[in-house]
Amino acid sequence: MSSLPVEQLDRRMTAVERREAILDAASAVFGERGYFGATTDQVARAAGISQPYVVRMFGSKEALFLAVIERAKASLLQSFRAALADWRAQGAADGDPCEALGPAYLEMLRERGVHTSLMQAFMQGSDPAIGRAARDGFLEIWGFLRDEAGISPEAARGFLADGMLINVLAGLEMPRAATSSAAAAELLAATLGDKAALLPGA
Amino acid sequence: MSSLPVEQLDRRMTAVERREAILDAASAVFGERGYFGATTDQVARAAGISQPYVVRMFGSKEALFLAVIERAKASLLQSFRAALADWRAQGAADGDPCEALGPAYLEMLRERGVHTSLMQAFMQGSDPAIGRAARDGFLEIWGFLRDEAGISPEAARGFLADGMLINVLAGLEMPRAATSSAAAAELLAATLGDKAALLPGA
């Protein structure tokens, strides 16, 4: 056994574990403040480690952000594929797949920063590296809806539009306004029903 | 007459004119890079003046950003009110007002940074001042759709969702991908038809 104090022993992780912990923290911080607004020090504090170690693990802030949105996109697609498979296994093959994908999208709101960090990336289209990754990621979702789920262009457009409104309400932290504003309450009810409680700010 | 060289005379404006010129430049820069990503120096260069003068005119970067999104929201509402009045003047009072507001929304894409700077604000809900202004602005649009245009909650939700998808495609600069990606071309066609040419990146 090592002679280090127990506290320090507990805090050491493998590189893989630490990497995941940093991605969790970075997802929340980038989702709230955006690529430029978030600092590697905020990510480090959220992850309970030092700022230089965050940079060391991913090489640069940009590489960390790209890893965050790559993981968010992968989570989303994995969740969609699982929901689609379940739905098909229940013999609903002639119905509307969006009825299975919509609830899956809302459930992902429990995982912090998935929707908002993707959305922050979507707003950086003019950045060479981030913009390309963001467009590719968005188009991968489009391709899933069209090719794997077999949804028509018009229905896929409607599904994505609903998703983008949900993302905006998450970015706005709209539940913060719902206690004092009847309009906010009505908007949240019309968009999310009782699932509005899953939004940031609730 | 002043004895200053003509070049300098031409470049001098009243405070009001200069204020508008700075807001135009700031709208484009904030729209592309977001509140934190944009620098007051980038705004200054785009406006053809010095960085300290930008700060002097608005007091702070935050005050400038708040002025940008306030003006963008006002432009949008003004455009909506005009379109609604025109539509009603043509005796279409029993149809769907969204058929008049949709085209008005797309026409605003010609004014640089309106959609994207608002969208960048919507993603800063956790910021005390910007978040409050963003939520209030969004709810003012909602109130217009519901109270002035008389649109149902469900239809207003659908209209906003379509708008948010358009904003995301603008933030992504999706036309950049349309030449090499059939999926991008299909997505743009399904969402905007031939109006996709108005998006940034086209």
Added chain:
DNA sequence: GTCTATAATACGATAGAC
């Protein structure tokens, strides 16, 4: 695997001249 110390730079804001 993780830290402290620090270098290098970029940025917002102020002071003051013209």
Added chain:
DNA sequence: GTCTATCGTATTATAGAC
């Protein structure tokens, strides 16, 4: 009305110890 010069600070990234 507008500029130049500059201060103070925040931030990314590196070096090197343990």
